[in-house]
Amino acid sequence: MGRGFQVTNRTTGDSFACGDGQSVLKAMEQQGFKCVPVGCRGGGCGYCKIKVVEGDFECGKMSKAHVPPEAIEQGEVLACRIYPLTDLIIECLPQPAAGLASKQTTTKALR
Amino acid sequence: MKKGVMRPGHVQIRVLDMDEAVKHYTDLLGLIETDRDDQGRVYLKAWTEVDKFSVVLVQADEPGCDFMGFKVVDEAALNQLEKDLVDYGVEVEQVPAEELKDCGRRVRFTVPSGHAFELYADKKYTGKWGVSSVNPEAWPRGLQGMKAVRFDHCLFYGPELAAVYDIFVNVLGFHLAEQVLDPEGTRVAQFLTVSMKEHDVAFIHHEEKGKFHHASFYLDTWEAVLRAADLISMTDTSIDIGPTRHGLTHGQTIYFFDPSGNRNEVFCGGDYHYPDHKPVTWKAEDLGKAIFYHDRVLNERFLTVLT
Numbered sequence A: 001m002g003r004g005f006q007v008t009n010r011t012t013g014d015s016f017a018c019g020d021g022q023s024v025l026k027a028m029e030q031q032g033f034k035c036v037p038v039g040c041r042g043g044g045c046g047y048c049k050i051k052v053v054e055g056d057f058e059c060g061k062m063s064k065a066h067v068p069p070e071a072i073e074q075g076e077v078l079a080c081r082i083y084p085l086t087d088l089i090i091e092c093l094p095q096p097a098a099g100l101a102s103k104q105t106t107t108k109a110l111r
Numbered sequence B: 001m002k003k004g005v006m007r008p009g010h011v012q013i014r015v016l017d018m019d020e021a022v023k024h025y026t027d028l029l030g031l032i033e034t035d036r037d038d039q040g041r042v043y044l045k046a047w048t049e050v051d052k053f054s055v056v057l058v059q060a061d062e063p064g065c066d067f068m069g070f071k072v073v074d075e076a077a078l079n080q081l082e083k084d085l086v087d088y089g090v091e092v093e094q095v096p097a098e099e100l101k102d103c104g105r106r107v108r109f110t111v112p113s114g115h116a117f118e119l120y121a122d123k124k125y126t127g128k129w130g131v132s133s134v135n136p137e138a139w140p141r142g143l144q145g146m147k148a149v150r151f152d153h154c155l156f157y158g159p160e161l162a163a164v165y166d167i168f169v170n171v172l173g174f175h176l177a178e179q180v181l182d183p184e185g186t187r188v189a190q191f192l193t194v195s196m197k198e199h200d201v202a203f204i205h206h207e208e209k210g211k212f213h214h215a216s217f218y219l220d221t222w223e224a225v226l227r228a229a230d231l232i233s234m235t236d237t238s239i240d241i242g243p244t245r246h247g248l249t250h251g252q253t254i255y256f257f258d259p260s261g262n263r264n265e266v267f268c269g270g271d272y273h274y275p276d277h278k279p280v281t282w283k284a285e286d287l288g289k290a291i292f293y294h295d296r297v298l299n300e301r302f303l304t305v306l307t
Helices: A024-030 A069-073 A096-103 A106-110 B018-028 B075-088 B161-171 B222-234 B284-291 B300-304
Strands: A005-009 A015-018 A049-054 A057-059 A076-078 A082-084 A088-092 B005-015 B032-036 B042-045 B055-059 B064-072 B092-095 B106-110 B116-120 B150-158 B175-181 B187-193 B201-205 B211-218 B239-245 B252-257 B263-268 B280-283
Touching: A005 A024, A015 A024, A024 A082, A069 A076, B005 B018, B005 B116, B005 B150, B005 B211, B018 B032, B018 B042, B018 B055, B064 B075, B064 B150, B064 B211, B075 B092, B075 B106, B075 B116, B075 B161, B161 B175, B161 B187, B161 B201, B175 B284, B222 B239, B222 B252, B222 B263, B239 B300, B280 B284
Parallel strands: A005 A088, B005 B055, B064 B116, B150 B201, B175 B280, B211 B263
Antiparallel strands: A005 A015, A049 A076, A049 A088, A057 A082, B005 B064, B032 B042, B042 B055, B092 B106, B106 B116, B150 B211, B175 B187, B187 B201, B239 B252, B252 B263
16 A cells, blocks of 8 residues: 555544545445445445545546536545545535435335 | 246346456356457356356446346247237337347336336357256366356346236236235235246335346355355455345345446355245344344345445
């Protein structure tokens, strides 16, 4: 791992180091933080969507259903598919996945 | 009742990056690449399957499942099933032969849960991979990774389970092998079979239409499931849960994700189903045990992370 960058979640106050070429979600999981929900880890399910408030990053491929191009411009991206180029400040978004879950009328019985 | 639907035949899975996906499905799962087409789709099969392909990968902007296909016994059955679907009020679409290479005409329809299915009668018979049909050896050398035995079933999430049940059971001749009922008696999960297997396709209630939970591949033994878990760690592949046992079907299982976030399962064992068997019922209140028999607690991800 290189020198790494610091990622701070301003919603929860958690802060952790992220190595060169490492995704924000992977760094978070490796260090035992739980401040972003973990889903498929492959850019597909949208579960780990966050907003990057400050800092630069590179993006891997993400599902357009969850991250349309205009969302990327606003820094709304999937933590499993972003690789910091500077220190980052992120915040949690209202969960689309969790939002859906709360709308699951019949499936409520399953929980 | 038998209507001529024989077995799961194929699934078309959307992936974000084809090279990564092919590596995952061949090197890790152990499927064999059998062809590619001019749309850039990649055709794969598991070694015991007799037809040319069972998994089709297509590159797309969002992952998920385009359709699942069932093979029917012959063209006469296909014609009759097509008529039965239309008579039942299901809109069918004709997909011409060779739209998928070496596959005959397909009858495609979308069920009220939002999932597309296909019926077809013909696909190129290539025989089991790496073994002869005369005096065959026990298994072929040169298999990779988990050495998946066959594409087994899919689980889909969507609404309108009762309407989906009606089509699969009344029109297509599937049987309800297992179900989950909520306290009001509403079926919130249905495991449907057209064979002796506990499920050839399954549905779990979810408000959003057309969601893909997983494609599942069969392994021979619990040892093979544990070895699959080893390979998932060795390759740093995203794991969901397992190895464990399901209450539903009692299969032994592990779940993980392909590089685009589509969930895969490999499993072994499980119960069997004959047409005279009554459905097995699990109570929704005990869903933790129904899904993860050992932990008896659901991980939230299993219910909410979908493509």
